[in-house]
Amino acid sequence: METITNNSALNIHNFRQDFPILSKKVNGKSHVYLDSGATAQKSKQVINAICNYYQTQNANVYRGIHQLSQEITVAYENARITVQKHLNAALPQEINFTSGSTDSISMVANLFENKYIKADDEIIISEMEHQSNIFLWQMLFEEKGAVLKVIAINEKEELFIDEYKKLTCGKTKIVDVTHISNTLGTVNPVKEIIALAHEKNIPVFIDGAQAVPHIKVNVKALEADLYCFSRNKLFGQTGVGILYGKEKWLNEMPPYIVGFSTIKTVTLGKTEYADLPLKFEAGTPHIEGGIGLAAAIDYVNEIGLELIGAYEHELLEYATTKLLAVEGLRIIGTAKEKASVISFIIEEVHPLGVGTILDKQSVAVRTGYHCTQPLMEHFGLPSTIRASLVFYNTKEEIDVLVNGIKKAIIMLK
Amino acid sequence: MRIEEIETEIVEEFELFGDDWEGKYEHLIDFGKHLPLIEKQYKTDDRLIKGCQSKVWLHSEFKDEKIFFTGDSDAIITKGIVALMIRVISGHTGDEIINAQLNFINKIGLIEHLSPTRSNGLASMIKQMKLDALAYKQLKSLK
Numbered sequence: 001m002e003t004i005t006n007n008s009a010l011n012i013h014n015f016r017q018d019f020p021i022l023s024k025k026v027n028g029k030s031h032v033y034l035d036s037g038a039t040a041q042k043s044k045q046v047i048n049a050i051c052n053y054y055q056t057q058n059a060n061v062y063r064g065i066h067q068l069s070q071e072i073t074v075a076y077e078n079a080r081i082t083v084q085k086h087l088n089a090a091l092p093q094e095i096n097f098t099s100g101s102t103d104s105i106s107m108v109a110n111l112f113e114n115k116y117i118k119a120d121d122e123i124i125i126s127e128m129e130h131q132s133n134i135f136l137w138q139m140l141f142e143e144k145g146a147v148l149k150v151i152a153i154n155e156k157e158e159l160f161i162d163e164y165k166k167l168t169c170g171k172t173k174i175v176d177v178t179h180i181s182n183t184l185g186t187v188n189p190v191k192e193i194i195a196l197a198h199e200k201n202i203p204v205f206i207d208g209a210q211a212v213p214h215i216k217v218n219v220k221a222l223e224a225d226l227y228c229f230s231r232n233k234l235f236g237q238t239g240v241g242i243l244y245g246k247e248k249w250l251n252e253m254p255p256y257i258v259g260f261s262t263i264k265t266v267t268l269g270k271t272e273y274a275d276l277p278l279k280f281e282a283g284t285p286h287i288e289g290g291i292g293l294a295a296a297i298d299y300v301n302e303i304g305l306e307l308i309g310a311y312e313h314e315l316l317e318y319a320t321t322k323l324l325a326v327e328g329l330r331i332i333g334t335a336k337e338k339a340s341v342i343s344f345i346i347e348e349v350h351p352l353g354v355g356t357i358l359d360k361q362s363v364a365v366r367t368g369y370h371c372t373q374p375l376m377e378h379f380g381l382p383s384t385i386r387a388s389l390v391f392y393n394t395k396e397e398i399d400v401l402v403n404g405i406k407k408a409i410i411m412l413k
Numbered sequence: 414m415r416i417e418e419i420e421t422e423i424v425e426e427f428e429l430f431g432d433d434w435e436g437k438y439e440h441l442i443d444f445g446k447h448l449p450l451i452e453k454q455y456k457t458d459d460r461l462i463k464g465c466q467s468k469v470w471l472h473s474e475f476k477d478e479k480i481f482f483t484g485d486s487d488a489i490i491t492k493g494i495v496a497l498m499i500r501v502i503s504g505h506t507g508d509e510i511i512n513a514q515l516n517f518i519n520k521i522g523l524i525e526h527l528s529p530t531r532s533n534g535l536a537s538m539i540k541q542m543k544l545d546a547l548a549y550k551q552l553k554s555l556k
Binding site: 349350351352353356357360367368382383411412 | 434435438439442466467468487488489490491
């Protein structure tokens, strides 16, 4: 993009230059990437940190007496501290590196299956959960005879908090709610949800995959018991995620995968698990992932999540106005508190076709049900088109999107 | 016409558009308008092709040693792809269909639709057509 709007809170032009892929031309045109909700692009600071790791730091962590191993162990543990500070967790050992949100959710589900859930117990999720959450708990309740309770959504695509209050009871063993819906962009009142659960001593697990890239998450202020996110959405590599857990919960959890470093001592009579956080990090970890994650967090903090949030809100409002001006277009997800994710449909035009024609115009969006099939059922829709906007996107790109949609409608109607 | 001859014919039609993707897609969409539509009584869930973001129905019939397909889709581009596949494959023998290489898909620049992430089911569609051909061939050998 050569012309950049200057009246925004953020001088976006400088930041765009940090992302090498954004200057890539496709068919001679700038590539408009509006699929950061699936995976975000990586800044050169992150790419450099990863290159630097392989060029100067590569060794295994925790198990070498030599200099390189010592250095990388310190760097990897510093990465953990960077995440701890970013989330305002009380202790570094409350931060566990996982392979992503799906892995984190599996760890939590396994813990509850093993230790806490019996027949007739209840688990509360919301209607807007990512499918990974839904089927993990479904598997549980099938095996154990536990019951899945679902918080429904209102006409503005927000959670019915009054209904949620009624769902919590003595049988509820855990509440699992997404912080921000990946399909609707709805920002859920997780602080309130957690406080209400805690009144009845129910722990709460928050899926923050879509929240951490957009807003400042403070697990201490939220009082979250367990909180997870994946770093590929936070401008870092794929294959790394974070599971935050209050020390009390993590101490109770048995290792989900057992291997080197998860065990303190083994005798034929008894095996003693390692202390946190190594208890959950079997085998050689994704070291470059940890290093890159710290670089991504430093990068985002350098810009400032408040500035990012303000600019993304500006983008969201701009895109919403422009999109609603397209005839026959309807936005799915109209919550008052909304992140910069816009799902929409167009009368008489299949989302898949729109996605295909946009791709031909070098605009990347996502089509489908976004791993939230039950939510799509709620709306009676087979799929939507989703544009996710982050701080490296521009208003000019939104104009390209809107013009692309208009062209698609002409071709497909 | 043999399958390869129809494929060549289609490739030549698409070549006329050169790099004009818009023209290619309009041509594809136009194909959809001439699709041998599946009869209403066959447009049932058990004839839906799995693995598509859009709905695709396929129905086949065996007549005079040959297999004839009809179909439909709820998405206009996918409908064009269904029509294209039916134009190439329908009206041939089981062996001809099973052995069809279908290189034209690559040549007309539709190879991207074979990617699983596209989920528009071209790969599943081809698999279903070949499975139907195989089924009729087996049935015939049993008689």
